[in-house]
Amino acid sequence: MKLRSKYLRVTAATALLATPIGVMGSMPTAQADTTNWVATHTQAFVPTNATNLGSLPASTELTVVIGLQMQNQSGLEQYIQDISTPGNALYGQTLTPSQFEATYSPSSSTVDAVTSYLESQGLSNIQVSANRLLITATGTAQQLESAFNTQIDQFSMNGRTVYANVDPAYVPSSLGGAVVAVLGLTNAAQMQLPLATPTPTTSTSLPNYPASYNPQGFWKAYNIGNTPQATGTNIAIFAEGNLTQVVQDLRTEEAANQLPQVPYTIVQVGIASNDTSGADEWDLDTQYSTGMAGNVAHLYIYDTTSLTDSDIAREFNKFAEQDVAKAGSASFGECEYDAYLDGSMLVDDEVFAEAAAQGQTTFASAGDTGGFCAVTPTNGVPAGVPDVNYPASSPYVVAVGGTTLITNSDGSYDEELAWTGGGGGTSYFESAPYWQNGIVPPTTNVGKGLPDIAMDADPNSGANVYVDGSPEVVGGTSLASPLALGVWARLETSHNNQLGFAAPLLYGVYGSDGFHDITLGDSGPYPATPGWDFATGLGSFDVSNMNTVMDQYAPMQTAPAPAPAPGPAPGPAPAPGSQPAP
Structure with missing residues (x-):
């Protein structure tokens, strides 16, 4: 079993079957010139049932999240299987964040290379997550289009104005294999909240069908x-x-x-x-x-x-x-x-x-x-x-x-x-x-x-x-x-x-x-x-x-394990002096 998606590209048949309303079911649009560029897994995101309003204004400031490729991915998959298999010598063990970082996080040299590239493109507020899986950065639409060899357009969709990269995101070939995807080039992809309210029911034969439980x-x-x-x-x-x-x-x-x-x-x-x-x-x-x-x-x-x-x-x-x-x-x-x-x-x-x-x-x-x-x-x-x-x-x-x-x-x-x-x-x-x-x-x-x-x-x-x-x-x-x-x-x-x-x-x-x-x-x-x-x-x-x-x-334990330390003090906000997490 792989962490990576099963398919590196969507076949035409799969795209037709799987495409939800609001997303084009075609292959990503072709770049005019991809010489010395390599593709990330961020593909073209072209909303349908939407009106293209043209290019996103060049000065629009956006924050992107660059996902980096972990090291020894197959080794991590095997480790998870080993610690989850009764009878295995590793059964019941777990990693600490520092152990994960030492063995599986992207290398410091990879992080440095990506960070240097972002800086060279004029991006600012560059922050690296503690596990080195994510790098966040801020730039204008024009800077991001140049940095990732893409184009970002505006759309009117379902009563709101959104933006989306109408071309895939690329990185220089020197960063090939380092960058998984570039998130934040579109805000048309959003999580939805599956919250439901009651509807009238005519069922009368059920033993107890209450309106709600506490x-x-x-x-x-x-x-x-x-x-x-x-x-x-x-x-x-x-x-x-x-x-x-x-x-x-x-x-x-x-x-x-x-x-x-x-x-x-x-x-x-x-x-x-x-x-x-x-x-x-x-x-x-x-x-x-x-x-x-x-x-x-x-x-x-x-x-x-x-x-x-x-x-x-x-x-x-x-x-x-x-x-x-x-x-x-x-x-x-x-x-x-x-x-x-x-x-x-x-x-x-x-x-x-x-x-x-x-x-x-x-x-x-x-x-x-x-x-x-x-x-x-x-x-x-x-x-x-x-x-x-x-x-x-x-x-x-x-x-x-x-x-x-x-x-x-x-x-x-x-x-x-x-x-x-x-x-x-x-x-x-x-x-x-x-x-x-x-x-x-x-x-x-x-x-x-x-x-x-x-x-x-x-x-x-x-x-x-x-x-x-x-x-x-x-x-x-x-x-x-x-x-x-x-x-x-x-x-x-x-x-x-x-x-x-x-x-x-x-x-x-x-x-x-x-x-x-x-x-x-x-x-x-x-x-x-x-x-x-x-x-x-x-x-x-x-x-x-x-x-x-x-x-x-469950794994046999000789003594109860305490709950993890609570970290920041309880309250409506992070502890004083803390900064928004990257």
């Missing part, structure tokens, strides 16, 4: 039993914008449900933003990750500038290079074809691989339009062409699909159905990881199968979330992902934070009573069937049973 309701339904609260485990949420109200809402929800106030740190990644359009999403994420966990040692909220692929890559990278949280949730995604085109897929996959080698797990929403891409940047229908969500399709991310949760009159688990909107399918661009072999049904495509697991997502059996101080009922796989994170945090605390990257372990216990095998319903077009399926993956957690199962498979 955290304790989910504890009962998913059989927490004696599984401890996650008081020994740090977790993370990936967010964007102004989070002032989000923190206030978290405190309101904790008080309403008689939950302890969790310590938190907002880690600002990049320039702070006043945007509050995603606040209800971050309300859901913070309240139901910590709520499902009961309590956590520390909540880290990685807060970036926007939902563009370039900004999101930076906060994913900060999660890995800091290595202070055992697991995190990304309740957003985009059609994976977008991430493939702009190159963020390969950049983020390197970051997720580092996290996995360090024993960290990232959960991500599988999407809310079944096996299809959303036509518009909103939750639900209409849906477009078949495709899966990224980052959920990354091999080193646990994709969380959706269910409709049905409980008995006492609140205990009765059954689940595949939620009609839950994302699933086969990746066109990401290879199937080895742990899916023999479990995921074979298809005509050999990509990763989604989702890996599923949790409640139907907004008609959703969560009672406090938004702007008042309770609202919401759902979507935006709910499923933080629920899974909360469960995993409990399991980590119960096993001394030594479970490591979740995906191989979860597939390793496939068939155990730690999962509810969901066999009813469908996510359109995929039905739930006995065993793994493209609607609900392995199924949902029976937490108490899974905790017992983990006793048999």
Whole structure:
């Protein structure tokens, strides 16, 4: 299994099948002169159903993120397999960030070469991430077009003005093999928030189909039993914008449900933003990750500038290079074809691989339009062409699909159905990881199968979330992902934070009573069937049973491992004197 995408170029047939609405399905446009240049994985990104407004003004200032190629990539892949395989001499071990940097990070000479080139092109504010995987830099549109031998145009699309590189991004041949991709040449590729609200239902034959659950309701339904609260485990949420109200809402929800106030740190990644359009999403994420966990040692909220692929890559990278949280949730995604085109897929996959080698797990929403891409940047229908969500399709991310949760009159688990909107399918661009072999049904495509697991997502059996101080009922796989994170945090605390990257372990216990095998319903077009399926993956957690199962498979420990140090002091902002993370 490779970290790199399966295909270096998109075939015409694949492009026709996989292209979501809003992206041209043709090959990248040809450069007039590419002598002495080599291509990166940032391809031409030409929006369709949009009006080209001409060249982006030359003086427009943009920030780009240059993703560098790690060293010994195949060695890292093998290491992750070794530490995840019971019986292997390395089973249960993990890397520290410094060990990753020493063995797998791009060399200092590579960083120096790229940095020198950026400086020679007049770019400024050049910053190198601690793990040397990313370099950020600022320049005008004219400088960036010259530096990367590309062209950046403006477009009017869906009522907003965006920009995009209409030619691929190149670097001088002397940097060939060093630069994976150049992110930030387009802001047309953005993550979307799969947040769903209830719709009227006429179902009357279900035992208990409540409008919403609070955290304790989910504890009962998913059989927490004696599984401890996650008081020994740090977790993370990936967010964007102004989070002032989000923190206030978290405190309101904790008080309403008689939950302890969790310590938190907002880690600002990049320039702070006043945007509050995603606040209800971050309300859901913070309240139901910590709520499902009961309590956590520390909540880290990685807060970036926007939902563009370039900004999101930076906060994913900060999660890995800091290595202070055992697991995190990304309740957003985009059609994976977008991430493939702009190159963020390969950049983020390197970051997720580092996290996995360090024993960290990232959960991500599988999407809310079944096996299809959303036509518009909103939750639900209409849906477009078949495709899966990224980052959920990354091999080193646990994709969380959706269910409709049905409980008995006492609140205990009765059954689940595949939620009609839950994302699933086969990746066109990401290879199937080895742990899916023999479990995921074979298809005509050999990509990763989604989702890996599923949790409640139907907004008609959703969560009672406090938004702007008042309770609202919401759902979507935006709910499923933080629920899974909360469960995993409990399991980590119960096993001394030594479970490591979740995906191989979860597939390793496939068939155990730690999962509810969901066999009813469908996510359109995929039905739930006995065993793994493209609607609900392995199924949902029976937490108490899974905790017992983990006793048999988790690495043996002689003493409890403490939670990672909390880093910056808790509060609404980074510690005094700290700078925005590169």
